Structures are given as C-alpha cells and as structure tokens.
C-alpha cells in the first residue's frame with residue numbers, strides 16, 4: 001500500500017494550489033524567496049522559545065486541548081507579537097490590499113509597540129511596501145499552521161501516552177503517535193497523466209487521495225496496528241525509509257517543518273512529563289473528528305506535580 005502512495009507522491013512535483021501554507025495568494029504563486037524567509041524566521045522563533053527557561057516552557061499547559069494547546073504555543077512563541085498581530089487584523093490582505101497598497105504603512109511603529117517581536121514579525125515589517133500584503137498573509141498562515149499542527153500532534157501524543165512514562169524514549173512516543181493518529185491524515189493530488197501511468201486502476205481524470213491514517217494501520221505492514229506501542233520503534237534507525245510511514249509526506253514534498261516540529265514537540269513533552277501533565281479522564285473511547293488536522297477532540301490535561 002505504501003509503495004503505491006510513494007509512487008504517486010514522487011510521480012510529479014506538487015502543484016502550487018496543492019500546497020498548504022505556501023499555496024497561492026490572490027491567485028499568485030508565493031515566490032520561493034518568501035517561503036524560505038518564512039521558514040528561516042519560524043525556525044528562529046521556535047529556537048528562541050525553546051531557549052527560554054524551563055519554568056516558562058512549563059507554564060500554561062493545562063486545559064482543554066487542542067484549543068488550550070494553540071493558546072499555549074502561541075503564548076510561548078509569539079507572545080511578544082501581541083500588539084503587532086492584533087494590529088495586523090486591521091489591514092486587508094489579498095486583492096483588496098494590492099489595490100490599496102498606499103494605505104498600509106506604519107508597520108515600523110506597530111513593531112515598536114511590541115515587547116519583543118518575533119523574527120516573523122520583523123520580516124513582515126521589513127519587506128518593501130509593495131510586498132507587505134503577501135507578507136501579512138504568510139505571517140498569519142505560518143503562525144496558525146505552526147500552533148495548530150503542533151497542538152494537534154501534542155494533543156494526540158499526550159492523550160495516547162497518558163500518563164507519560166519517563167522510562168520510554170520521547171522519540172519513540174512521538175513516532176508512534178504520528179503513526180496511529182497522523183495530524184496530516186489525508187493528502188490530495190489533482191488528477192494528472194503521471195498517475196494513470198503508475199497503476200491501471202487510476203484514470204487520467206481521477207483525483208488521487210492518499211491516507212497516511214490507513215497506511216499506518218495496514219496489518220500487512222504493522223503488527224497489532226491498532227495498539228499504541230512506542231517499543232516498536234526501538235530497532236528502527238531511519239523512519240523516513242519505512243515504506244508504510246508517511247506522517248510528513250514523501251520525497252521532494254516532504255514537510256519543510258518536520259525537524260522543527262519534532263524538536264518543539266519533544267521539548268514540550270519533556271516539560272509536560274516533569275509536571276505530570278496527564279488526561280483528567282481515564283483513557284476510553286474518544287472522538288477523533290476528520291478535520292483537516294486530525295486530533296482527539298477535547299481531552300482535558302492537568303498537572304499533578306508542582307509547576308516550578
């Protein structure tokens with residue numbers, strides 16, 4: 001199953017409109033220089049947050065996730081931008097912004113109002129006026145993608161592993177959570193000739209959907225696939241080489257943020273473990289709605305140890 005998915009994902013480059021964070025804005029492609037600048041800024045921002053003292057990383061984790069997780073991560077990484085991001089909401093973006101270019105000025109002063117702006121906010125403030133609309137859309141998309149996807153992954157991992165066992169390597173716990181509940185549970189590709197050439201069952205006019213969620217539970221590839229078993233990862237050196245494991249996609253289109261996300265999520269889990277953050281209700285049946293990002297619905301997490 002995994003090899004067909006990999007054949008499809010590597011058959012042609014991803015189209016602009018199939019992208020997520022960097023899909024076109026007002027029908028124009030996002031210039032690669034912009035995407036790279038956003039990813040560089042995001043990396044700086046996450047690294048800065050992770051370098052803060054551990055008590056600050058531990059603060060604010062309790063509540064009903066994934067919403068509480070979004071708030072927590074936004075506070076951890078982008079709290080310095082509060083004034084800046086609130087003010088951005090006043091500015092129109094997309095086509096209407098392009099027409100009213102001259103009305104958008106004063107970003108420098110917005111930035112000065114912010115306590116300790118993120119690298120992403122500085123990037124928005126520094127781009128030439130003609131590209132400001134583009135930069136604002138990317139700021140919003142990137143912050144939201146980072147906080148919502150990391151929160152989805154953390155929600156699933158915290159719930160599946162609750163209470164976190166400090167004797168089990170966090171890497172294994174996260175890999176297993178990404179297997180059983182991959183936040184990016186479905187990938188889509190617009191119909192194209194290349195896919196029809198891969199397999200007779202695919203016609204040229206067929207849009208193709210790939211489900212990491214199902215591939216990760218294929219009983220021919222995984223023993224006891226429905227069981228959360230972090231131990232299965234002990235002897236696996238490079239998960240990227242596994243045919244039936246695609247939590248971050250495959251080949252050239254593999255997620256640009258995967259190392260960053262893993263670093264962030266592992267650090268947060270380490271600190272969550274120190275304060276004994278665990279699900280308030282005993283694990284049982286839970287809802288996992290098929291939203292664009294797959295995550296368990298509304299588990300409540302509470303710390304059982306002193307947070308200091």
Ligand code: HEM
Pocket residue numbers: 009014018019020021022023042141142143145146147149150153182183184187188246247248249250253254255256257258261
């Ligand atoms: C838990 C967090 C995340 C997961 C599980 C995830 C998963 C994925 C997957 C499965 C793909 C392949 C998509 C496809 O082939 O259609 C992908 C691609 C990509 N991801 Fe992520 N992602 C995460 C977070 C992020 C974040 C925070 C960003 C940046 C803000 C990001 C940026 C990208 C980019 C740039 C691509 C390449 C395709 C494109 O240009 O859109 N990802 N990701």
